[in-house]
Amino acid sequence: MECLLKFDKVVKCYSGDTRALDNVSLEINQGEFVSVIGPSGSGKSTFLRSINKLIPLTEGEIYLDGETISDKKGRALRLCRRKIGIVFQNYNLVYRLSVIQNVLHGRLGYMSGLKGILGRYSEEDKHKAVEILEELGLEDFVYNRASDLSGGQKQRVGIARAIMQNPKLLLCDEPIASLDPSSAKVIMDMLYDMIKRRNIACIVNLHQVDVAKKYSTRIIGLSKGKILFDGTPDELDNATIEKIYGRGLEDLMLGGSEGAR
Amino acid sequence: MPMPKQTAEGLRYNKKGKISVCCKDKNMSLVYFFAGTAVCAVLSFAYLDVDWLKLLSRVPSVGEVFFKLAHFDFGMMDLVGEAFMETVSIAVLSTIYSMVLGLFFGMIAAENIFRIHILSVTVKSFFTFLRAVPTPVWVLLMLVCMGFGPSAGIAGLCVHTTAFFTKSFSQSFEDISTETIEALEVTGASKVSVFTNAVLPAAFSQLIAWTGMRFEINFSECAILGMVGAGGIGYVISSNIQGYQYGVAGIAIFLVFVFAFFIERLFVKIKSLIK
Structure with a gap:
């Protein structure tokens, strides 16, 4: 499969030493449906927003479609940005x-x-x-x-x-976090269908692990700016979830059928 | 009924033994503000040395003047009407010209459109300087440049009105959520496109409100400007009062009042329709 997006040792520091993204390297291919999970403050939003340079990087490079995007400015940046659609939590x-x-x-x-x-x-x-x-x-x-x-x-x-x-790539920043459960399902189904039909790669930030497992072809688990897990939904077992969220399963509200206890 | 005794820890009581409900850190700024106001009032009073008795003895003459003004003299109606229309035209033109200029400069001055801090600050400070000088002074300056008449009035009003619109419009633009702007920026749209397609429509009702408010101000400013020689109804009012023609001045003042009231109601209506 063709590599669409590539992170090469990406580091993002906010004021001081807190590393929102710590040496992140990964590749995302065309047509993949990737969910990013992790606790609040784990760098999910930073990860997503750094892709089209809404947030400038501290170190490293991001390549989209074979081109670097992290050094682009003005018109060249706009041309890159139009290849990336974003869906926001608050619709905007x-x-x-x-x-x-x-x-x-x-x-x-x-x-x-x-x-x-x-x-x-x-x-x-x-x-x-x-x-x-x-x-x-x-x-x-x-x-x-x-x-x-x-x-x-x-x-x-x-x-x-x-x-x-x-777009060639669709980014969704917690698209269902402000919605009721039934609207959330409708939105996820529609998103999934539209992506499939057009063969667009999609990266979704999610709070709901069960939703991530249901729709994705690949799940990335972030914690403190580091990738702790990168694999298929089947490979994401309870021990890994506990590691990502830094808490025992009994302290997590995972929802759905798989996570319910 | 006596208050139930609260034993919960951390509750604070005032001197009368009642539960205190204000914030932990008392905000002192309000106290300083009132203290400052009181000091200023006393100092101004001492400086001006106002003769209150004399002032009070003149109060009855206020009624007398208003009584004279209320006896309308329709003899010079054509002159009053002409001057009135001139004033309205000056107010309309100065507002419209300034609105166009204000949209442009407001866009540059708003921090969230071009995101060039130094540019916004420069534009804002320049127009703050223009606003610091009162309108009549600008009109007098324009009178020197352009000679007497309505064009000087329009130019002078435009200076101040553009400065006003730049400030108020840029504030309205800055109120638009950065998220909405971001949502359009990520589509690859240029900054000016984002401004015209997202910021402008979102700020529209506020812009109308500002324009209405300023039109009202410009109209009443016009009435003053006539007195410094920029034509219009103000000239009629001042010359007739100076010539003891209270009846004519009365009509002119009444027209100004009716029109100002009418504009205000009109813009309230327009604003409710736009919502």
Whole structure:
């Protein structure tokens, strides 16, 4: 399989000596569905956000599609960034605008200066946006204001916007942390289907170990900025989970059927 | 009913034996503020040496003047109407020109758009300097440059209004959550695109509110500016009061009041529609 994303000895230090990412090296291939688990403060968000340089690195290199991204700036960085879609925990839509306008924002990286500034999207893009919304079951909400949607629907718009970018890699920063269990399942199912259909690689930060086990092809366990586990969901046994979270299973609320006790 | 005796540890009681509910670390800034205000009041009072008795003896004449003003004299209505329309036009133009300029400079001054700290600070400090000088002074300066008439009024008002909009708009832009901006930046959109597609629509209702408020201020400023020679209703008011034509001045003042009230109601309505 083709290597899409490569971390080479990546280190990220915040103020002082705390290492949010400590010598992280890994490769992610096309079409993989990777879940990143770990306790709060383990560096999950830093890991995800460093990929498209929302956070500058302290040391090391990140390669996307064979190109380094960590040294890019300005226009070159924007060209790299449009290959990476991000889905946020808090959706981060522009709530005053319509659903389709929010989805079309995904095209801004492809539009030349003035067209992008004035928001003049092509008819082709508009058709594509509607198609994606249909795929996500939002066809009745195309012209609704984003603020009028429910949490689950907002997250679907968030996914649509990211997919609209035509990304090679999709990053999801705790996409279901603000949702109720049933919306969360809908979102994970949709995410999974869309990724599969388009053969996009996907990295998801998750708090729910059972969800990670159910959907991923690969799980990465982070603790204190280090990779403690990197393998298939089957290889993730209870002892490893305890090691990642630094607590006994009886002190963890894992949820679902597998983790329940 | 007596308070139930609390024995829980850590509870604090005031002098009367009641449970105290304020924060552990007392914030002293409020106390300093009031103390400072009191000191300033006493010092100003001592410095100005106001003759309160004389002031009180003149109070009845306030009623007298208002009584005279209330006897409207419609004889010079055409002149008053013309001056009034001139004032409205100056207010409208100065607000619109400044709004366009304010959007541009507000974008540069907002810390979260271009993220160039030195640029924001430079723009902000420059406009703070412009705002520190009162509008009538700017108008007087413009009068020197451009000669008497409405164009000097517009130019002078624009200086101050642009400075005001730059500050208020940039604050509205900075209120937009960085997460939303981030969400568009990661699509590879340019900074100006992010501004026009996300920040501007999100801040829209606030911009309307600021513009409405400033239009109201500009209108009343215009009334003052006439007195320094920039034309408009202010000139009518000041010249007629100086000439003891209270009836004419009364109409002019009444028009100003009605119009200002009308603008305020209008923008309250517009704002509720935009929400």
